[in-house]
Amino acid sequence: MTKIKYDKKDKSLYMKMAVIFSVLAVVDWCIFLNGEDILWYFPAEVEVVFICAIWPLGMLTAGLWVGYMDAVLYLKRLWKYGYEVPVDKRNFNKDLEQLPRTENVVRNGQIKNYDSIMLSVLTGIIVIALLIYDICFLYRYSGVGKDILFFEGMLVFGTCIWLFLGIFFARQISDQRYKCDVEIDSSRKNRRNLIDGLVEIVLLLIFTFLAIRAINDTVQYMIKARAGH
Numbered sequence: 001m002t003k004i005k006y007d008k009k010d011k012s013l014y015m016k017m018a019v020i021f022s023v024l025a026v027v028d029w030c031i032f033l034n035g036e037d038i039l040w041y042f043p044a045e046v047e048v049v050f051i052c053a054i055w056p057l058g059m060l061t062a063g064l065w066v067g068y069m070d071a072v073l074y075l076k077r078l079w080k081y082g083y084e085v086p087v088d089k090r091n092f093n094k095d096l097e098q099l100p101r102t103e104n105v106v107r108n109g110q111i112k113n114y115d116s117i118m119l120s121v122l123t124g125i126i127v128i129a130l131l132i133y134d135i136c137f138l139y140r141y142s143g144v145g146k147d148i149l150f151f152e153g154m155l156v157f158g159t160c161i162w163l164f165l166g167i168f169f170a171r172q173i174s175d176q177r178y179k180c181d182v183e184i185d186s187s188r189k190n191r192r193n194l195i196d197g198l199v200e201i202v203l204l205l206i207f208t209f210l211a212i213r214a215i216n217d218t219v220q221y222m223i224k225a226r227a228g229h
Contacts, residue, residue, distance in 0.1 A: 007088055021064055070193070084102055116173045118194065123166035127163050178190070
């Protein structure tokens with residue numbers, strides 16, 4: 001059975017929750033930045049709650065908006081592949097095969113897989129940028145000696161991870177082994193949709209920036225230590 005991932009109720013719920021938590025996050029942030037006079041009238045425990053809630057609220061808000069966009073694009077894919085967009089998936093036992101068809105039936109290969117193409121291109125751009133940075137890093141710190149090769153190896157290893165991710169997305173462009181998540185075909189695997197792929201890229205990009213920052217700080221500290229500062 002191919003399960004229905006989202007329906008109109010899910011999309012509406014994600015939007016309402018995203019708006020509510022967006023407002024809460026903005027209010028909390030405004031109070032944190034400009035609310036000293038307001039927080040003065042509350043106990044210290046309440047002030048701590050406001051401060052500690054900033055990041056969780058921000059992350060929850062971002063997650064809800066991601067879920068909303070994922071639902072919107074999923075329902076759009078359903079319509080493109082000739083399904084009626086369900087109001088409540090429980091009416092069809094959450095089974096895609098029970099979902100009624102419309103006249104907008106799509107034949108195999110009629111829709112190009114732009115999601116995998118976009119993810120492959122984006123990942124390829126990041127790989128090229130990292131390769132350029134790796135070369136510049138080695139040139140900049142070449143005077144440090146052989147020790148810099150260890151850090152250069154770490155950077156190259158990170159670049160290879162991005163390269164493998166790009167190959168992973170590029171392989172999914174083919175319809176022979178991969179399919180869209182609204183296609184009923186147990187012989188092929190589901191490819192990454194755009195939202196899931198972007199989330200993976202963003203998370204890996206954050207980790208990459210933190211790693212690069214740590215490597216640079218370590219090399220700078222090593223240079224200062226050798227200089228006796």
